[in-house]
Amino acid sequence: MRDAEATKERILETAMKEFSSYGIAGARVDRIAKQAKCNKNLIYIYFENKETLFTTVLQKHLTRVYEEITFTPEDLPGFAAKVFDWAMAHPDILRLMEWNKLENKTESFTERAAAQDKKIKMIKNAQNVDLKKTTFTPEFLLSAIMTLATAWAGINPFAMSLDSDDQKKLSQTRTAIVEAIKLMTQGTE
Amino acid sequence: MRDAEATKERILETAMKEFSSYGIAGARVDRIAKQAKCNKNLIYIYFENKETLFTTVLQKHLTRVYEEITFTPEDLPGFAAKVFDWAMAHPDILRLMEWNKLENKTESFTERAAAQDKKIKMIKNAQNVDLKKTTFTPEFLLSAIMTLATAWAGINPFAMSLDSDDQKKLSQTRTAIVEAIKLMTQGTE
DNA sequence: TATTTATAACTAACCGGATAGTTAGTTATT
DNA sequence: AATAACTAACTATCCGGTTAGTTATAAATA
Numbered sequence: 123m124r125d126a127e128a129t130k131e132r133i134l135e136t137a138m139k140e141f142s143s144y145g146i147a148g149a150r151v152d153r154i155a156k157q158a159k160c161n162k163n164l165i166y167i168y169f170e171n172k173e174t175l176f177t178t179v180l181q182k183h184l185t186r187v188y189e190e191i192t193f194t195p196e197d198l199p200g201f202a203a204k205v206f207d208w209a210m211a212h213p214d215i216l217r218l219m220e221w222n223k224l225e226n227k228t229e230s231f232t233e234r235a236a237a238q239d240k241k242i243k244m245i246k247n248a249q250n251v252d253l254k255k256t257t258f259t260p261e262f263l264l265s266a267i268m269t270l271a272t273a274w275a276g277i278n279p280f281a282m283s284l285d286s287d288d289q290k291k292l293s294q295t296r297t298a299i300v301e302a303i304k305l306m307t308q309g310t311e
Numbered sequence: 312m313r314d315a316e317a318t319k320e321r322i323l324e325t326a327m328k329e330f331s332s333y334g335i336a337g338a339r340v341d342r343i344a345k346q347a348k349c350n351k352n353l354i355y356i357y358f359e360n361k362e363t364l365f366t367t368v369l370q371k372h373l374t375r376v377y378e379e380i381t382f383t384p385e386d387l388p389g390f391a392a393k394v395f396d397w398a399m400a401h402p403d404i405l406r407l408m409e410w411n412k413l414e415n416k417t418e419s420f421t422e423r424a425a426a427q428d429k430k431i432k433m434i435k436n437a438q439n440v441d442l443k444k445t446t447f448t449p450e451f452l453l454s455a456i457m458t459l460a461t462a463w464a465g466i467n468p469f470a471m472s473l474d475s476d477d478q479k480k481l482s483q484t485r486t487a488i489v490e491a492i493k494l495m496t497q498g499t500e
Numbered sequence: 501t502a503t504t505t506a507t508a509a510c511t512a513a514c515c516g517g518a519t520a521g522t523t524a525g526t527t528a529t530t
Numbered sequence: 531a532a533t534a535a536c537t538a539a540c541t542a543t544c545c546g547g548t549t550a551g552t553t554a555t556a557a558a559t560a
């Protein structure tokens with residue numbers, strides 16, 4: 123039963139766990155191989171080296187994110203809620219992104235910045251349509267939304283991490299976030 | 312010119328830089344020794360091992376923080392502004408905290424949680440005095456404040472890091488944060 | 501259909517440099 | 531003379547990456 127595609131997937135799966143818990147520097151290729159039940163050399167055949175393996179894992183999950191969360195500039199509170207739900211469901215991806223931020227080898231700046239720019243322009247357009255004037259720039263709003271929505275998912279050194287099983291607390295926090303973003307997008311004329 | 316105290320300080324200084332840029336796993340003791348212009352063994356004499364050196368560095372800077380930023384429950388927007396200024400002035404300490412959060416060896420949970428609890432109670436008291444009823448719980452407010460205030464200091468994977476020399480953008484963002492917290496603490500009766 | 505052949509999938513063992521931590525000894529200071 | 535401050539050299543282990551070779555699989559050939 124030899125299946126290259128399956129072993130590749132198994133490697134990516136366990137690499138995800140390893141990198142998410144230990145980061146790039148802390149991750150151990152031997153440990154990944156052992157847990158994925160494959161020979162270490164396969165990792166180097168399928169993915170050039172530790173670094174590339176990491177970026178592959180990150181890239182894979184990031185593209186998934188963009189498919190799962192659609193951006194709705196006309197409903198920013200709702201968007202915040204979606205991001206919050208996603209963040210609480212996938213703290214490991216958040217950690218991956220944080221490791222990548224701290225260990226900034228080969229920045230994948232360009233695409234991320236482009237995606238952000240696009241969102242900012244969409245907010246600007248939506249603001250023009252609704253003739254809403256908030257005190258806040260689209261740049262600030264977007265950062266505030268993303269930051270607040272992901273604050274309770276375990277990567278924030280200040281915010282207490284929420285238990286992802288505590289449905290009650292979870293929905294309380296979600297509505298609080300929605301409320302906060304509502305306040306910030308309502309405009310004060 | 313032999314001065315143990317001075318070399319200890321030199322070690323802590325360079326260790327700060329090393330840990331802040333590479334984290335615990337990525338930091339290299341040899342590199343610290345070289346940069347601190349001291350023999351590697353001294354590091355092990357003065358600070359047990361790499362781990363202890365890290366926690367010593369972190370602890371040192373954290374106590375400094377608590378001295379520099381006073382908590383003002385009756386003026387939360389002002390507190391947010393102070394935190395923002397501090398965060399933009401000390402991104403390296405932020406990074407240190409983030410590394411510590413991700414590489415959660417020997418959590419220093421207790422004291423941090425206690426300090427947070429104290430602040431939360433102070434907010435509750437202040438709210439009672441002013442008879443202000445915001446939609447938000449003190450827990451949520453505190454996390455929101457800390458998160459927003461530190462979002463632009465370079466550890467947030469979503470928010471664009473601000474250039475700490477761009478005074479104009481800096482003060483713009485500061486007032487935006489203050490405005491946001493004002494909205495959240497004003498109450499809607 | 502049976503047999504060879506090519507190659508894809510996989511493995512065990514190894515390598516060398518890096519790295520945390522140690523030892524045994526030297527130099528300065530009081 | 532005693533001890534505090536410091537050093538050079540060493541060690542054992544870890545770890546990313548490689549090599550050289552084996553096994554399964556499927557196509558080609560007879």
